[in-house]
Amino acid sequence: MRRRRWLLIGGAALALLACAFVFLFVIYGAVGAWMIRSKVLPKIERKLGRDVVIGDVEVRRGHAVLKNVVVRGPKSAPDQGLVRIERVEIDFAFWPSLFGEAEVSRARLDGLRVTARRDREGDNFSDVIDRLGRRGEDKDGASSGSGLGSMRPGVVEVSRGSFELQDRRAGVTILGTGISGGAEAGGQLHLELGDVAALSEYGPHARAQDVTITAEASAPRATAKVAVAGGEVFLWRGMTLTGVRGSASQGDQPGKFVIDFAGGYGGAQGELWAAEGWIEPDSARGSLTIKADRFTFDRIGSVLANTMVRDFQDTSVDASLNLDLDKGHLRYRGGVDLRGLSIFHPMLSAETVRDVTLTGEVAGSYDQRTRVLRLDKAEMTTRGVGYSLSGKVALAGGVEDDDQIRLFRGCKVAKAPEEMDARRLLEDFDHEVEMAPDVWETIRISPDNLSFTPLSSVSVHLLNSFMTTEDSAFYRHHGYITREFRTALIKNLEAGYFKYGASSITMQLVKNVLLHRDKTLARKLQELFLAWYIETKVDKDRLFEIYVNAIEYGPGLYGIKPATYQYFDKHPADLNPVEAAFFSTLLPKPKQRYKQFCTDKVFRSTQTKIQRILGLMHSRGRLTAEELAEAVETPLIFQPDKSGFCTKKYPEWGIR
Secondary structure, eight states, X not given: XXXXXXXXXXXXXXXXXXXXXXXXXXXXXXXXXXXXXXXXXXXXXXXXXXXXXXXXXXXXXXXXXXXXXXXXXTTSOTTTOSEEEEEEEEEEOHHHHTTTOOOEEEEEEEEEEEEEEEETTEESSHHHHHHHHOOEEOTTOOEXXXXXXXXXXXXXXXXXXXXXXXXXXXXXXXXXXXXXXXXXXXXXXXXXXXXEEEEETTSOEEEEEEEEEXXXXXXXXXXXXXXXXXXXXXXXXXXXXXXXXEEEEEOSSTTOEEEEEEEEETTOSSOOEEEEEEEETTTTEEEEEEEEEEEEGGGGHHHHTXXXXXXXXXXXXXXXXXXXXXXXXXXXXXXXXXXXXXXXXXXXXXXXXXXXXXXXEEEEEEETTTTEEEEEEEEEEETTEEEEEEEEEEOTTOOOOOOOOOOSTTOOOSOOOGGGOGGGGGSOEEEXXXXXXXXXXXXXXXXXXXXXXXXXXSOHHHHHHHHHHHOTTTTTSSSOOHHHHHHHHHHHHHHTSOOOOOOOXXXXXXXXXXXXXXXXXXXXXXXXXXXXXXXXXXOHHHHHHHHHHHSEEETTEESHHHHHHHHHXXXXXXXXXXXXXXXXXXXXOHXXXXXXXXXXXXXXXXXXXHHHHHHHHHHTTSSXXXXXXXXXXXXXXOOOOOSOHHHHHOGGGOOO
């Protein structure tokens, strides 16, 4: 009997052990998975205000594994969500869990990816941060700092983490990969980022391969710090800030970070600039001062190797820039002192420009709402001449009003070289012209020259034709048309050569009479300045008179009187609208288009241009309807080549 009793007791014990085994290894796991999905998950969703989707759930004694966790919500891409985690491992207290208590000690997040978005309508993350920051009880009565009671892990570890923050309001995207580290319930945070990149819609971007984030909430005053080493900032092509190191750390006030960075340029050794200031991300306020103490350019020779800068060791610079941010409105001001600069580029000048000294100050602003960058002033001095610039540009998606840029405002000429003195144009003067390649002759711009024609004796149709094709606003502007000059300059710089002229009649006069014909930026700027200058001294009619008597109309054919007699055997006063329009088609390649006269065959393209010019003259009130109708029916007839010039110079053209 006793033996049977012990057998029964032993059997019952084995049965209990078997039940316990089944519970622990079969039922416990299933119940645990059910508890996570039906009890824990809804509480997390209420706390975050987001839908949370979990793929597989595995629960063992004191351990749970969650796979393919996705946190979704408003303004998140459907295929991405705000947060995605490939694998979450959770350690929790086993015995309390048998009674429905989840005391989590550790959570390990592997393959974490955060995708944050912000645009003008809002973002997909601010409310989550706000909810996680609330203290007190949630709707289930669970109390703690997070509102999740004992489910809040004592330690959170992250591996293989990454993030993407796209801020469409600012036009900036920040990417981070290789995140590892963790946080403790007491408030200690330590994260290391293997690679971080900041991209912008405007061109400049940055990258850092060693970023560390630390925070301590348990101290008397919460602290946080972002440290960077090995950073690079790409400002524009060929200009890169390298060796960037420093930190942004939380200051005396909550949410305010003190900034302290330094670095060099293009891989140069040592620190060449430093940036100090503060920023409050939440209020979008901040102030930053960037200083570059004087250094010589040979320290950044690798950056300047393929640029127009020469003699690096003789050039030095000292500069500073202050940035003040206030709720999306950025103001900047700074100064520069550049000494001993030597530069050369065939588009700039035919010779090296040496020993340039430039000092001055700049100030302006950038409005994030309108995305307009303004230059309020740039007051510069070089070689004793002062310059004052201002302007603005609307970046991609920005809004800009249609202000007209004005040049030479408040400017006057104190002294001009004798050969550039505009007053000499008021009197008779000699003008050198190229009759053949490298063969120069002098013609006299004077009534004493039988080839000279006063403006009053030139057909009004010719003057109207030139204004229609070359400079419609000739009698209204002050030597140049700012918008056309700006547009042409930008297109030429983009093309890498001078493809577009945008020259007014006055600028063409300057080019032909006062300057050499080198196509360089320096020459173009000289044209611009001299055009303004001579218009302050010489009236429009005199300028137009010089123009028609000085420009070339064919090979070695200078002045309107020789040209009209050569082509049509007429005095300039007797030109009809069709003949006047023809002279406009010769520019700017009169030598090439002279072939029409020698062969007595008008190009089809020339006929088309003549009809277009006549139509424009009529639409602009320079030709009456009756004159237009008559001109359309008037053929263009050249006179025979009496001079024999064509036969002598161009026999290959098959001269008539």
